[in-house]
Amino acid sequence: MRQNRKWQSLKYLLLSIAALASLIPVYWMLTISLKTDADQLASPPQWFAFTPTAEHYRDAFVTRSFGSYLITSTIVATLSTLCAVVIGTLAAYALTRFQMPVKANRRLSLWILSTRMFPPIVTIVPLFLMMRDLRLINTIPALVIVYTAFNLPFVVWMMRGFFNEIPREMEEAAFVDGDSRLGALRRIVLPLVTPGLAATAVFCLIICWNEFLFASVLTQTEAAMTLPIGIAGRVTQYEIKWGVMSAAGVVAMLPILIFALSVQRYLVRGLSLGAVKG
Amino acid sequence: MKRFVLTSTYNMNVRFHNVSKRFGEAAAVDSLNLEIADGEFVVLLGPSGCGKSTTLRMLAGLEDADAGDIFIGEERVNDVPTQARDIAMVFQSYALYPHMSVAQNIAYPLRVRKTSADEIERRVKRVAEILEIGNLLRRKPRELSGGERQRVALARAIIREPRVYLMDEPLSNLDAKLRVLMRGELKRLQHDLATTTIYVTHDQAEAMTLAHRVAIMRGGKLQQFAAPITIYHEPANRFVAEFVGSPSMNFIEGEIDVAGRQFASKSLTLSLNESQLEILKNYQRVSLGIRPEQITVSTVEQTGWLAASVYVTELMGNETIAFLRIGEERLIARAASEFRAAIETQVWLKIASDKALFFDADTGAAIR
Numbered sequence: 155m156r157q158n159r160k161w162q163s164l165k166y167l168l169l170s171i172a173a174l175a176s177l178i179p180v181y182w183m184l185t186i187s188l189k190t191d192a193d194q195l196a197s198p199p200q201w202f203a204f205t206p207t208a209e210h211y212r213d214a215f216v217t218r219s220f221g222s223y224l225i226t227s228t229i230v231a232t233l234s235t236l237c238a239v240v241i242g243t244l245a246a247y248a249l250t251r252f253q254m255p256v257k258a259n260r261r262l263s264l265w266i267l268s269t270r271m272f273p274p275i276v277t278i279v280p281l282f283l284m285m286r287d288l289r290l291i292n293t294i295p296a297l298v299i300v301y302t303a304f305n306l307p308f309v310v311w312m313m314r315g316f317f318n319e320i321p322r323e324m325e326e327a328a329f330v331d332g333d334s335r336l337g338a339l340r341r342i343v344l345p346l347v348t349p350g351l352a353a354t355a356v357f358c359l360i361i362c363w364n365e366f367l368f369a370s371v372l373t374q375t376e377a378a379m380t381l382p383i384g385i386a387g388r389v390t391q392y393e394i395k396w397g398v399m400s401a402a403g404v405v406a407m408l409p410i411l412i413f414a415l416s417v418q419r420y421l422v423r424g425l426s427l428g429a430v431k432g
Numbered sequence: 433m434k435r436f437v438l439t440s441t442y443n444m445n446v447r448f449h450n451v452s453k454r455f456g457e458a459a460a461v462d463s464l465n466l467e468i469a470d471g472e473f474v475v476l477l478g479p480s481g482c483g484k485s486t487t488l489r490m491l492a493g494l495e496d497a498d499a500g501d502i503f504i505g506e507e508r509v510n511d512v513p514t515q516a517r518d519i520a521m522v523f524q525s526y527a528l529y530p531h532m533s534v535a536q537n538i539a540y541p542l543r544v545r546k547t548s549a550d551e552i553e554r555r556v557k558r559v560a561e562i563l564e565i566g567n568l569l570r571r572k573p574r575e576l577s578g579g580e581r582q583r584v585a586l587a588r589a590i591i592r593e594p595r596v597y598l599m600d601e602p603l604s605n606l607d608a609k610l611r612v613l614m615r616g617e618l619k620r621l622q623h624d625l626a627t628t629t630i631y632v633t634h635d636q637a638e639a640m641t642l643a644h645r646v647a648i649m650r651g652g653k654l655q656q657f658a659a660p661i662t663i664y665h666e667p668a669n670r671f672v673a674e675f676v677g678s679p680s681m682n683f684i685e686g687e688i689d690v691a692g693r694q695f696a697s698k699s700l701t702l703s704l705n706e707s708q709l710e711i712l713k714n715y716q717r718v719s720l721g722i723r724p725e726q727i728t729v730s731t732v733e734q735t736g737w738l739a740a741s742v743y744v745t746e747l748m749g750n751e752t753i754a755f756l757r758i759g760e761e762r763l764i765a766r767a768a769s770e771f772r773a774a775i776e777t778q779v780w781l782k783i784a785s786d787k788a789l790f791f792d793a794d795t796g797a798a799i800r
Binding site: 321323324326327328329330331332333334337342345346 | 492493494513514515519520521523525527528529530531540541544545588592598
């Protein structure tokens, strides 16, 4: 229909604008990382015609310690996601499947969620003091503990929703067939919530990877610094080292991009699972 | 279904002794006493909320009894976990594992018991043959029709040769034709398996056709436990009489006139025979129950027959159901398929009063 075609083209136009708006900064960052310092500030800006150089990447990873920032970020993000997902999933399972007295299930879930309701900055000082007393300042374990702690409510809440989608009858059938509760969880329930697990894990990873506030307070030397801190540190009092910053930014972006792309089909299934009755 | 013979080495009866269960304030099951013999097919029948599913789930171990004892064979199973009770269950929604193939679904109970792969394959093949689903083994549950899914659920239940089979309204999700077909298959299957089976349904036709004995429940209490034909002809109370039989029994409220040897309601009177007067002599207000097939209808006036007007007729093909009105009373009668009468025309009916059943007007208990 005529009407439909018009709306279709309008839709595509808006989508293209939105896509461009998000992709142009990324493209710009990519080109900055490959341009010489002079080219970066050229006027008019050079979008495509420039001689690429690898000096910024070399500067970042060989001369400076971005390599170690990358490794630290990877370790911290992976470990805390793993801990949060394992603990949170088991907690969510307990909350959905076991009847607690005085309707504690609902209250417990709300209480767990409430810990995410206040601004994280409120906890900065107490956490710093706690970590200092434990002699964990400027170590990887400090970051892992803190990131796990504030990812847990999110994991519990998300996995609760996914577990509620699985009918109880399926586990009851497994019990009648002779399986234990943990066996039924492992063989029946978990395979069915894999999309949800993937979606949750990706979100946790992104949160940990991009986290700035706690990392800036809890780490002081390059030994334990994560990528966001490292990148922000390129804003020195004398100049802004755009080239190195962009190179680091590109490298920081890649792991999450690759990971998200690889679990993309699970993400879509996981996010729309509630809409379809299985 | 293919013919086969399965020799069971068990002697498994099931016994409920004063079993009760409460959900909050309400009693879902109230002091249930039931004894089911080995190899018997017992149907728990009743309307929604009567406690039949709860009873089944207590036997399965999916709910805990608040009071009383449940026995499988000689063993008291109240504290035995579901996994160890050696039972198999077919759920209303079949509860097939969606991420596994049909073969894996059926094999699951054996896999959990760490049976060898060869043994599993052999038994899955055999069971699939019996239920004629051999060609579906590689499919996933979502690719199957309702009837096929039901067979897979059955296969998963029978592969282990348990002590008791439990079935929770397994035919409810099938269309009418398939339901009738599967009813027969189930009955035959149970006969071949010769294992104690407890079946829950709200459909009285299923109960009547499948069961050796039917346990009718209402509001958590057992109303009657007897063979289908006994329940049909000798119901223990008005609820049972009304629940079983389709179209349901007609009830007429009235009084006993001992001197006049008759039963009198607002719109009609029926004479009573000797044996009826004998049991009714101490009663005043009663409910008379008469089944539709015990009322004969005719479009031609007959002496001594009662006049009635037609409310509506249903031509079923093999018979005609006539909804009639006498004064303020409404009656349903079964007529031959040739019977035709327009709405509001006058017809004549004869009630076989010697076949009538009587119930206490207040308690509903049968008067015998």
